[in-house]
Amino acid sequence: MAPSTSRSGVVAPGAVIGVVGGGQLGRMLAAAAHQLGYRVAVFTGGETDTPAGRVAEYEIAAPFDDAEARRAFVEVSDVVTWEFENVDTVVGDEARAAGLPVRPAPELVRTCQDRRREREMLGEAGVPHAPWSPVSSADEILTWCDMWGGRALVKAARGGYDGKSQQLVDPADPRTVAAAAALCAAGPTIAESVVEFHREVSVVVARSLDGTIVDHGVVVNTHVDGILDTSVTCTDPDLVEAATGLAWQVAAALELVGVACVEMFDTGDGLLVNEIAPRPHNSGHLTIEAAAASQFDQQVRTVCGLPLGDGRCRPAAMAQLLGEVWDSGDPDWSVVLARRGVHLHLYGKSEPRRGRKMGHLTVVGDSPDEALERVTEARRALIAAPRLAPVSP
Ligand code: AMP
Numbered sequence: 001m002a003p004s005t006s007r008s009g010v011v012a013p014g015a016v017i018g019v020v021g022g023g024q025l026g027r028m029l030a031a032a033a034h035q036l037g038y039r040v041a042v043f044t045g046g047e048t049d050t051p052a053g054r055v056a057e058y059e060i061a062a063p064f065d066d067a068e069a070r071r072a073f074v075e076v077s078d079v080v081t082w083e084f085e086n087v088d089t090v091v092g093d094e095a096r097a098a099g100l101p102v103r104p105a106p107e108l109v110r111t112c113q114d115r116r117r118e119r120e121m122l123g124e125a126g127v128p129h130a131p132w133s134p135v136s137s138a139d140e141i142l143t144w145c146d147m148w149g150g151r152a153l154v155k156a157a158r159g160g161y162d163g164k165s166q167q168l169v170d171p172a173d174p175r176t177v178a179a180a181a182a183l184c185a186a187g188p189t190i191a192e193s194v195v196e197f198h199r200e201v202s203v204v205v206a207r208s209l210d211g212t213i214v215d216h217g218v219v220v221n222t223h224v225d226g227i228l229d230t231s232v233t234c235t236d237p238d239l240v241e242a243a244t245g246l247a248w249q250v251a252a253a254l255e256l257v258g259v260a261c262v263e264m265f266d267t268g269d270g271l272l273v274n275e276i277a278p279r280p281h282n283s284g285h286l287t288i289e290a291a292a293a294s295q296f297d298q299q300v301r302t303v304c305g306l307p308l309g310d311g312r313c314r315p316a317a318m319a320q321l322l323g324e325v326w327d328s329g330d331p332d333w334s335v336v337l338a339r340r341g342v343h344l345h346l347y348g349k350s351e352p353r354r355g356r357k358m359g360h361l362t363v364v365g366d367s368p369d370e371a372l373e374r375v376t377e378a379r380r381a382l383i384a385a386p387r388l389a390p391v392s393p
Helices: 024-035 067-076 088-099 106-112 115-125 138-148 174-186 237-253 295-303 368-384
Strands: 016-020 039-043 059-060 079-082 132-133 150-156 166-169 189-193 200-207 215-226 227-233 258-266 271-277 316-322 342-346 355-365
Touching: 016 024, 016 088, 024 039, 024 174, 024 271, 024 295, 039 067, 039 200, 059 067, 067 088, 079 088, 088 106, 106 115, 106 150, 106 166, 106 258, 115 132, 115 189, 115 200, 115 227, 115 237, 138 150, 138 189, 150 174, 166 174, 174 189, 200 237, 200 295, 215 237, 237 271, 316 368, 342 368, 355 368
Parallel strands: 016 039, 016 079, 039 059
Antiparallel strands: 132 189, 150 166, 150 189, 200 215, 200 258, 215 227, 227 316, 258 271, 316 355, 342 355
């Protein structure tokens, strides 16, 4: 008999976890699910042979607007979760209508996929964030700049990530105003104050069906061209208390059942929440080696109604491997594999495009600084090493 959801909301091992999205987050989620004896179905949104689909029991490689494919996904799944939020959530509504638990709920995903709703929610919950306003024209952007005394960051309300679909506006520079107006013409847009921050931090938090919350502590992040470059665990007790407190507040306000990442700016004078991802996040990758229960373990546990694990992290750091690392050929992986304590993760993507997340390195160290030094040094050595000779066909 097919495994089913018990009255307490528990989805027992053996069941199929349906994952919306086929990327690397789904791939690492599948590894955690398999460890606990679950099976995985991936709904990719169109692509075939995706990072998650390659390791899942089922890969449904069809667009999200394919009603037949949605039916097939719901049919094969016992519970549904998400590895990417910029999707049409109708599949979640349909899964729920068919009686499946959908965790996090589709409404929560809709809140997080629209910067206007997300910021309204933060405002209602009393969570600090940068001043913002919806804008729809160059005039409104200039009025905003006048009102807030300077520059603005104009962001597409939907679909933007990794700094994409954003324009920094200097009211004295008409080109930046025109570029922002073009964003407004393409869809709903917000203007936001430019935050002068000391550092960017994030907290990955898990909340279970019964409202229990566990976090992985705080990580400090650096970005290059809007894309996360490194993450390192943080031991500053004041920052940890403040940032985890805000993340718990967000998880409770959202009535989250699942895992979320809350990204924040540390202004030196307090924290401002920038963005919420209703799923594991690349700033939480280091939890795979640094915590007893990783962010992906916690996603399986929350989605299946199981008790949460211990998410506390040892000092650790992560360095992302983008497509650029392949610029002069296939890297010689022995350079990092031979280093003590360096963990290599490759996402199985065949085409190393610039800016594309292809993998990451993690080091667990004696201190955050030491872990960060070792992981960035390992990446430097990898990039500097002679490339492997191409394999002859
Ligand atoms: P986002 O797509 O909102 O996560 O933004 C990507 C990156 O842009 C962030 O990680 C920050 O480095 C930067 N950024 C976003 N919003 C702001 C802001 N209001 N002020 C300053 N920098 C920002």
